[in-house]
Amino acid sequence: MASKPYAKPLPVPDSESTPFWDGMREGKLMLQRCASSGEYLFPAVTFCPGSLERPEWTQASGKGTVFSWIVVRHPVPRDIYADLVPYVVALIDLEEGCRMTGNLVDCAPEDVRAGMPVEIGFNRVTAEITLPAFRPAEG
């Protein structure tokens, strides 16, 4: 049985972000790091803010804590998200010190807490694209 084509928004990787999306597809969280400041960067850039150096790509732990989150109950666009609500989008403070975006799964919306430990999971939505989906982790 042919599956329905994926109808939700998809990222368009560019020259800055391709290593991130390649990593996601391979089940790895790849982040940029500034060699001189040691700072990890998300989203991807060409120049490190401040040092203006070229960042290097490195694999991150995928562990972090919940900084903030929302629970989408009213689907927009309606026809595209009606099957998914309620769903959670979160900002995650990664162990490496930067903040990133992701969905939060395997957790009832009402059970999400600030500071809750999470780890990254990989939500493969097409052959090319895998999205970050964090899930609760042992503290």
Added chain:
Amino acid sequence: MFKLRDKYAIAGIGTTDYSKFSGRTVRSLATEACLKAIEDAGLTVADIDGIVSFNFNDSAPAMGVATEMGIVNAGYAVDYAAGGNGANLITLAATAAIEAGLAKNVVCFRAMNGRSGFRLGGGRDMSAYGVTQYTAPLGWITYPQAMAMWARRHMIDFGTTEEHWAEIATTFRDNAVINPRAMQRTPMTKDDYYNSRFIVDPFRMYDICLESDGACAVVITAAEHARDLKQKPVYIMGGAYGGGPSQGDDLFDAIRWPSHSHNCFKYLADDLWGSAGIKPEDVDVAEIYDCFTYSVLMALEGLGFCKDGEGGPFVMDGRIARAGALPVNTHGGLLSEAYIHGFNHVIEAVEQLRGQSGARQIEGAEIALTTAGAMTCGSAMILRN
């Protein structure tokens, strides 16, 4: 810092009707509001040589409106690519243009078919480029979804609750009920607020502003010129534009912002008060950008009306009502008057300072604050009569 204290004035104001369906082009709304503002000032189109607006590709170009009005030589015709942060930026830009000799009388406008045409909250392209590639594919697409993330963090850091937001929503509705221009004139009780459905937690429907078709315009001219015109001048005492570090590409690009429990106004405050030479306690009426209930708290805290985290308790017990110590959004705001992207706040401030606000007039109002923006970048003005 803005150095033109009291040298420029708002000499005229104009608005269209605010509605869900204008049935008209955005350009015609803009032209109507501009023509009304010019007439209100006692000027004619022949006197206008500058026109400034801001938009998200959802408006009529300033030059197009100048063309429809028949402006012969629009020496300063500029469209700023800006969202809610732009509403005071364009008026400050007009003073700068006049000071530089680029124009003498500048009309500033914001026009949109925000409900019947391009809906800002209505979703995006299915291909996510730039920073959006990290947000939209997660189902993080609309404005309420973007700002609920900030509102949540304010709750986490400071214990802000829905009671504070309910107070804001119902206070502004009380003001809209007696405002003939307001789109929402049905009274709202606290129960109505609590019974409104959750759209994106922590926001209920009544935490979220309206969507509107309409336009607002003002005429900016030199203070000494304004004194010879038809209306009592409203002087621009001070103003500021900008934000803090990591303002980002767009409203979803706040990922590097230091903390989502404060916004741009913390960074604007010193320039704003310094440029006007006054303090928060000198303000008689505040028209604060309220795309969502919580954004009022961040503006009050950031601008120093109260300490960080005390915005919630500050707004309780009628303090921001018309009879309170600091009346806020006497027109009903974006939540209950209309969403003309904060430019309707400028209109209300001018009417209050002229004493033309009818039943909602704050007696003796001499100094007004207007703000625009709710996240990493914003603008604000101090006006006086």
